[in-house]
Amino acid sequence: MSSPTGPANGLPVRMPRPRQTGRHRRPEPAVAPEGAPALVLAVPGAPSAASRGLAEEVLSIGRSELPGLDARIGYLEGEDGEESEFPSLSGVLNAVAQERTARAEFARAAGLDVPAPTGPDAVVVPLLAGPDGDLLRRMRQALMDSSAAAELADVLGPHPLLAEGLHVRLSEAGLARADRARLFTVATAADGIILATTGGEEAVQAAGITGMLLAARLAVPVIAAALDQEGSVAAVAAELRGSGSLQLALAPYLIGPEAADGLLDTACKEADCSAAEVLGAYPALGKLAVAAYSAALGIQLGAAAQ
Numbered sequence: 001m002s003s004p005t006g007p008a009n010g011l012p013v014r015m016p017r018p019r020q021t022g023r024h025r026r027p028e029p030a031v032a033p034e035g036a037p038a039l040v041l042a043v044p045g046a047p048s049a050a051s052r053g054l055a056e057e058v059l060s061i062g063r064s065e066l067p068g069l070d071a072r073i074g075y076l077e078g079e080d081g082e083e084s085e086f087p088s089l090s091g092v093l094n095a096v097a098q099e100r101t102a103r104a105e106f107a108r109a110a111g112l113d114v115p116a117p118t119g120p121d122a123v124v125v126p127l128l129a130g131p132d133g134d135l136l137r138r139m140r141q142a143l144m145d146s147s148a149a150a151e152l153a154d155v156l157g158p159h160p161l162l163a164e165g166l167h168v169r170l171s172e173a174g175l176a177r178a179d180r181a182r183l184f185t186v187a188t189a190a191d192g193i194i195l196a197t198t199g200g201e202e203a204v205q206a207a208g209i210t211g212m213l214l215a216a217r218l219a220v221p222v223i224a225a226a227l228d229q230e231g232s233v234a235a236v237a238a239e240l241r242g243s244g245s246l247q248l249a250l251a252p253y254l255i256g257p258e259a260a261d262g263l264l265d266t267a268c269k270e271a272d273c274s275a276a277e278v279l280g281a282y283p284a285l286g287k288l289a290v291a292a293y294s295a296a297l298g299i300q301l302g303a304a305a306q
Helices: 050-064 088-110 133-147 161-173 198-220 233-243 264-273 284-297
Strands: 039-045 070-076 122-126 150-152 192-197 222-226 246-250
Touching: 039 088, 039 233, 039 284, 050 222, 050 264, 050 284, 070 088, 088 122, 088 133, 122 133, 122 161, 122 198, 133 150, 133 198, 150 233, 161 246, 192 198, 192 264, 198 222, 222 233, 233 246, 233 264, 246 264
Parallel strands: 039 070, 039 122, 122 150, 192 222, 192 246
Antiparallel strands: none
Protein backbone atom coordinates (compact mmCIF):
# COMPACT_ATOMS: atom_id res chain seq x y z
CA MET A 1 0.00 0.00 0.00
CA SER A 2 1.27 3.47 -0.79
CA SER A 3 1.91 5.87 2.06
CA PRO A 4 1.92 9.68 2.25
CA THR A 5 5.70 9.66 1.88
CA GLY A 6 6.11 7.20 -0.94
CA PRO A 7 5.49 3.72 -2.32
CA ALA A 8 5.56 0.95 0.23
CA ASN A 9 7.54 -1.51 -1.84
CA GLY A 10 10.75 0.48 -2.01
CA LEU A 11 10.30 2.06 -5.43
CA PRO A 12 12.24 5.32 -5.83
CA VAL A 13 10.26 8.44 -5.06
CA ARG A 14 10.41 11.37 -7.45
CA MET A 15 11.57 14.43 -5.52
CA PRO A 16 10.80 18.04 -6.41
CA ARG A 17 13.45 19.59 -8.65
CA PRO A 18 15.71 22.19 -6.97
CA ARG A 19 14.66 25.71 -7.76
CA GLN A 20 16.75 27.44 -10.42
CA THR A 21 18.15 30.91 -9.82
CA GLY A 22 18.29 33.88 -12.14
CA ARG A 23 15.75 35.49 -14.40
CA HIS A 24 15.09 32.22 -16.23
CA ARG A 25 14.16 30.32 -13.09
CA ARG A 26 10.96 28.30 -13.17
CA PRO A 27 8.06 29.22 -10.87
CA GLU A 28 8.19 27.54 -7.48
CA PRO A 29 5.70 24.64 -7.40
CA ALA A 30 2.62 24.85 -5.25
CA VAL A 31 2.71 23.00 -1.95
CA ALA A 32 -0.19 21.07 -0.48
CA PRO A 33 -1.74 23.15 2.33
CA GLU A 34 -1.25 21.86 5.84
CA GLY A 35 -4.05 19.47 6.73
CA ALA A 36 -5.19 19.22 3.11
CA PRO A 37 -7.38 16.24 2.21
CA ALA A 38 -5.71 13.09 0.96
CA LEU A 39 -5.64 12.27 -2.72
CA VAL A 40 -6.94 8.72 -3.11
CA LEU A 41 -6.32 7.26 -6.55
CA ALA A 42 -9.20 4.93 -7.40
CA VAL A 43 -7.86 2.00 -9.43
CA PRO A 44 -10.44 -0.01 -11.40
CA GLY A 45 -10.17 -3.61 -12.53
CA ALA A 46 -8.81 -6.71 -10.84
CA PRO A 47 -5.93 -5.75 -8.51
CA SER A 48 -2.48 -6.93 -9.57
CA ALA A 49 1.18 -6.15 -9.07
CA ALA A 50 1.13 -4.41 -12.45
CA SER A 51 -1.77 -2.11 -11.56
CA ARG A 52 -0.20 -1.33 -8.19
CA GLY A 53 3.12 -0.42 -9.84
CA LEU A 54 1.31 1.78 -12.34
CA ALA A 55 -0.66 3.58 -9.61
CA GLU A 56 2.46 4.07 -7.49
CA GLU A 57 4.29 5.60 -10.44
CA VAL A 58 1.39 7.98 -11.10
CA LEU A 59 1.35 9.07 -7.45
CA SER A 60 5.14 9.40 -7.35
CA ILE A 61 4.92 11.92 -10.17
CA GLY A 62 1.97 13.56 -8.43
CA ARG A 63 3.98 14.10 -5.25
CA SER A 64 6.72 15.82 -7.25
CA GLU A 65 4.07 18.15 -8.71
CA LEU A 66 2.54 18.97 -5.31
CA PRO A 67 5.03 18.52 -2.46
CA GLY A 68 3.46 17.55 0.84
CA LEU A 69 0.65 15.67 -0.86
CA ASP A 70 -0.87 12.80 1.11
CA ALA A 71 -1.50 10.37 -1.74
CA ARG A 72 -2.87 6.84 -1.43
CA ILE A 73 -4.24 4.02 -3.56
CA GLY A 74 -7.67 2.41 -3.24
CA TYR A 75 -8.79 -0.49 -5.43
CA LEU A 76 -12.33 -0.65 -6.70
CA GLU A 77 -12.17 -4.44 -6.46
CA GLY A 78 -9.85 -4.50 -3.46
CA GLU A 79 -10.20 -6.21 -0.11
CA ASP A 80 -11.23 -4.82 3.26
CA GLY A 81 -8.78 -4.92 6.12
CA GLU A 82 -5.84 -2.76 7.14
CA GLU A 83 -3.25 -5.37 6.18
CA SER A 84 -4.67 -6.10 2.73
CA GLU A 85 -2.16 -6.03 -0.11
CA PHE A 86 -4.79 -4.38 -2.30
CA PRO A 87 -7.00 -2.31 0.04
CA SER A 88 -10.50 -1.45 -1.11
CA LEU A 89 -11.37 2.14 -1.97
CA SER A 90 -13.89 2.36 0.87
CA GLY A 91 -11.37 0.85 3.30
CA VAL A 92 -8.72 3.44 2.40
CA LEU A 93 -11.26 6.22 2.82
CA ASN A 94 -12.21 4.88 6.25
CA ALA A 95 -8.54 4.87 7.26
CA VAL A 96 -8.07 8.45 6.03
CA ALA A 97 -11.08 9.65 8.03
CA GLN A 98 -9.95 7.84 11.18
CA GLU A 99 -6.43 9.26 10.94
CA ARG A 100 -7.73 12.79 10.45
CA THR A 101 -9.99 12.47 13.49
CA ALA A 102 -7.17 11.00 15.57
CA ARG A 103 -4.82 13.87 14.68
CA ALA A 104 -7.43 16.44 15.69
CA GLU A 105 -8.09 14.66 19.00
CA PHE A 106 -4.37 14.40 19.74
CA ALA A 107 -3.92 18.11 19.09
CA ARG A 108 -6.77 19.00 21.42
CA ALA A 109 -5.46 16.67 24.14
CA ALA A 110 -2.02 18.25 23.85
CA GLY A 111 -3.49 21.72 24.18
CA LEU A 112 -2.28 22.74 20.74
CA ASP A 113 -3.98 25.67 19.09
CA VAL A 114 -4.76 23.84 15.87
CA PRO A 115 -7.82 24.75 13.81
CA ALA A 116 -10.39 22.01 13.34
CA PRO A 117 -10.16 20.19 10.00
CA THR A 118 -12.32 21.67 7.29
CA GLY A 119 -13.35 20.41 3.90
CA PRO A 120 -13.45 16.78 2.82
CA ASP A 121 -11.29 14.05 4.29
CA ALA A 122 -10.22 12.96 0.83
CA VAL A 123 -10.57 13.64 -2.86
CA VAL A 124 -10.93 10.48 -4.94
CA VAL A 125 -9.33 10.73 -8.38
CA PRO A 126 -10.45 8.03 -10.84
CA LEU A 127 -7.59 6.38 -12.71
CA LEU A 128 -9.58 6.73 -15.93
CA ALA A 129 -8.85 8.59 -19.15
CA GLY A 130 -12.55 9.04 -19.88
CA PRO A 131 -15.99 8.68 -18.31
CA ASP A 132 -16.98 5.07 -17.75
CA GLY A 133 -20.47 5.24 -16.27
CA ASP A 134 -20.43 1.85 -14.58
CA LEU A 135 -17.03 2.33 -12.97
CA LEU A 136 -17.85 5.85 -11.82
CA ARG A 137 -21.12 4.64 -10.31
CA ARG A 138 -19.24 2.00 -8.35
CA MET A 139 -16.72 4.59 -7.16
CA ARG A 140 -19.55 6.81 -5.92
CA GLN A 141 -21.01 3.82 -4.09
CA ALA A 142 -17.65 3.18 -2.42
CA LEU A 143 -17.64 6.78 -1.20
CA MET A 144 -21.14 6.32 0.21
CA ASP A 145 -20.13 3.05 1.91
CA SER A 146 -17.21 4.69 3.71
CA SER A 147 -17.23 6.81 6.86
CA ALA A 148 -15.22 9.56 5.15
CA ALA A 149 -16.42 12.87 3.83
CA ALA A 150 -14.97 12.48 0.35
CA GLU A 151 -15.40 14.06 -3.07
CA LEU A 152 -15.08 12.35 -6.44
CA ALA A 153 -12.92 14.35 -8.86
CA ASP A 154 -13.25 14.38 -12.63
CA VAL A 155 -11.64 11.74 -14.83
CA LEU A 156 -8.28 12.65 -16.35
CA GLY A 157 -9.44 13.40 -19.89
CA PRO A 158 -10.01 14.77 -22.39
CA HIS A 159 -6.73 16.68 -22.36
CA PRO A 160 -3.94 17.63 -24.78
CA LEU A 161 -1.44 15.70 -22.63
CA LEU A 162 -3.39 12.51 -23.29
CA ALA A 163 -3.22 13.19 -27.04
CA GLU A 164 0.53 13.55 -26.59
CA GLY A 165 0.65 10.24 -24.73
CA LEU A 166 -1.30 8.46 -27.46
CA HIS A 167 1.09 9.87 -30.06
CA VAL A 168 4.06 8.60 -28.07
CA ARG A 169 2.58 5.11 -27.73
CA LEU A 170 1.81 4.96 -31.46
CA SER A 171 5.34 6.07 -32.35
CA GLU A 172 6.83 3.52 -29.94
CA ALA A 173 4.94 0.81 -31.83
CA GLY A 174 6.16 2.13 -35.19
CA LEU A 175 2.63 3.17 -36.15
CA ALA A 176 3.21 6.94 -36.28
CA ARG A 177 6.01 9.39 -36.82
CA ALA A 178 7.60 10.51 -33.59
CA ASP A 179 7.96 14.12 -34.73
CA ARG A 180 5.14 16.55 -35.40
CA ALA A 181 6.87 18.11 -38.40
CA ARG A 182 6.73 14.83 -40.37
CA LEU A 183 10.37 15.21 -41.40
CA PHE A 184 11.11 11.53 -41.95
CA THR A 185 9.32 8.42 -43.13
CA VAL A 186 8.03 5.52 -41.07
CA ALA A 187 7.10 2.70 -43.44
CA THR A 188 4.53 1.25 -41.05
CA ALA A 189 2.91 4.59 -40.11
CA ALA A 190 -0.87 4.35 -40.10
CA ASP A 191 -3.04 6.61 -42.23
CA GLY A 192 -6.13 6.12 -40.06
CA ILE A 193 -6.45 5.69 -36.30
CA ILE A 194 -9.16 3.90 -34.31
CA LEU A 195 -9.24 5.48 -30.86
CA ALA A 196 -10.54 2.63 -28.71
CA THR A 197 -12.11 3.28 -25.32
CA THR A 198 -14.52 1.69 -22.84
CA GLY A 199 -17.61 3.12 -21.20
CA GLY A 200 -20.14 3.26 -24.02
CA GLU A 201 -21.36 6.23 -26.03
CA GLU A 202 -20.52 8.89 -23.44
CA ALA A 203 -16.92 7.68 -23.33
CA VAL A 204 -16.73 7.62 -27.15
CA GLN A 205 -17.89 11.24 -27.35
CA ALA A 206 -15.35 12.35 -24.74
CA ALA A 207 -12.58 10.38 -26.45
CA GLY A 208 -13.47 12.13 -29.68
CA ILE A 209 -12.22 15.42 -28.22
CA THR A 210 -8.80 13.96 -27.51
CA GLY A 211 -9.04 12.25 -30.90
CA MET A 212 -9.28 15.63 -32.64
CA LEU A 213 -6.12 16.74 -30.87
CA LEU A 214 -4.37 13.53 -31.90
CA ALA A 215 -5.53 13.96 -35.51
CA ALA A 216 -4.01 17.44 -35.53
CA ARG A 217 -0.69 16.00 -34.32
CA LEU A 218 -0.61 13.15 -36.86
CA ALA A 219 -2.42 14.77 -39.79
CA VAL A 220 -4.46 11.57 -40.28
CA PRO A 221 -8.13 10.84 -39.47
CA VAL A 222 -8.87 9.61 -35.95
CA ILE A 223 -12.28 8.17 -34.99
CA ALA A 224 -13.28 6.91 -31.55
CA ALA A 225 -14.91 3.51 -31.00
CA ALA A 226 -16.19 1.59 -27.99
CA LEU A 227 -14.39 -1.62 -27.13
CA ASP A 228 -17.32 -2.75 -25.01
CA GLN A 229 -19.98 -2.24 -27.69
CA GLU A 230 -20.30 -5.06 -30.19
CA GLY A 231 -19.52 -3.99 -33.74
CA SER A 232 -18.30 -0.50 -32.81
CA VAL A 233 -14.64 -1.06 -33.69
CA ALA A 234 -15.46 -2.92 -36.92
CA ALA A 235 -17.82 -0.12 -37.99
CA VAL A 236 -15.17 2.55 -37.44
CA ALA A 237 -12.60 0.48 -39.31
CA ALA A 238 -14.99 0.20 -42.26
CA GLU A 239 -15.67 3.95 -42.14
CA LEU A 240 -11.95 4.79 -42.22
CA ARG A 241 -11.26 2.39 -45.06
CA GLY A 242 -14.25 3.72 -46.94
CA SER A 243 -12.79 7.23 -46.73
CA GLY A 244 -9.45 6.11 -48.18
CA SER A 245 -7.35 5.00 -45.21
CA LEU A 246 -5.50 1.83 -46.17
CA GLN A 247 -3.28 1.15 -43.17
CA LEU A 248 -5.14 1.39 -39.86
CA ALA A 249 -3.87 1.33 -36.30
CA LEU A 250 -5.69 1.02 -33.00
CA ALA A 251 -4.75 3.48 -30.24
CA PRO A 252 -6.11 2.38 -26.86
CA TYR A 253 -7.53 5.40 -25.03
CA LEU A 254 -7.01 3.47 -21.82
CA ILE A 255 -4.69 3.64 -18.85
CA GLY A 256 -4.81 -0.14 -18.53
CA PRO A 257 -6.55 -1.60 -15.47
CA GLU A 258 -10.02 -0.56 -16.62
CA ALA A 259 -10.03 -2.83 -19.70
CA ALA A 260 -11.06 -6.47 -19.43
CA ASP A 261 -8.56 -9.03 -20.64
CA GLY A 262 -8.87 -9.85 -24.32
CA LEU A 263 -10.78 -6.71 -25.36
CA LEU A 264 -7.89 -5.20 -27.29
CA ASP A 265 -6.93 -8.46 -28.98
CA THR A 266 -10.50 -8.96 -30.13
CA ALA A 267 -10.71 -5.39 -31.41
CA CYS A 268 -7.50 -5.76 -33.43
CA LYS A 269 -8.86 -8.90 -35.07
CA GLU A 270 -12.15 -7.18 -35.89
CA ALA A 271 -10.38 -4.19 -37.42
CA ASP A 272 -7.56 -6.27 -38.96
CA CYS A 273 -4.91 -3.87 -37.72
CA SER A 274 -2.05 -3.47 -35.27
CA ALA A 275 -2.33 -1.70 -31.92
CA ALA A 276 -0.21 0.54 -29.75
CA GLU A 277 0.21 -0.07 -26.03
CA VAL A 278 -2.16 1.45 -23.48
CA LEU A 279 -1.16 4.76 -21.89
CA GLY A 280 0.05 2.97 -18.76
CA ALA A 281 2.24 5.07 -16.46
CA TYR A 282 2.72 7.86 -18.99
CA PRO A 283 4.27 10.72 -16.94
CA ALA A 284 1.51 13.21 -17.74
CA LEU A 285 -1.00 11.09 -15.81
CA GLY A 286 0.58 12.13 -12.53
CA LYS A 287 0.19 15.78 -13.47
CA LEU A 288 -3.41 15.25 -14.52
CA ALA A 289 -4.26 13.39 -11.31
CA VAL A 290 -2.95 16.30 -9.23
CA ALA A 291 -4.75 18.77 -11.49
CA ALA A 292 -8.05 16.93 -10.93
CA TYR A 293 -7.41 16.87 -7.16
CA SER A 294 -6.50 20.55 -7.10
CA ALA A 295 -9.50 21.56 -9.20
CA ALA A 296 -11.79 19.80 -6.72
CA LEU A 297 -10.24 21.82 -3.88
CA GLY A 298 -9.68 25.11 -5.70
CA ILE A 299 -5.87 24.95 -5.34
CA GLN A 300 -3.93 26.90 -7.94
CA LEU A 301 -1.08 24.93 -9.52
CA GLY A 302 0.21 27.45 -12.03
CA ALA A 303 1.49 25.69 -15.12
CA ALA A 304 1.84 22.26 -13.54
CA ALA A 305 -0.65 20.57 -15.85
CA GLN A 306 -0.82 22.98 -18.73
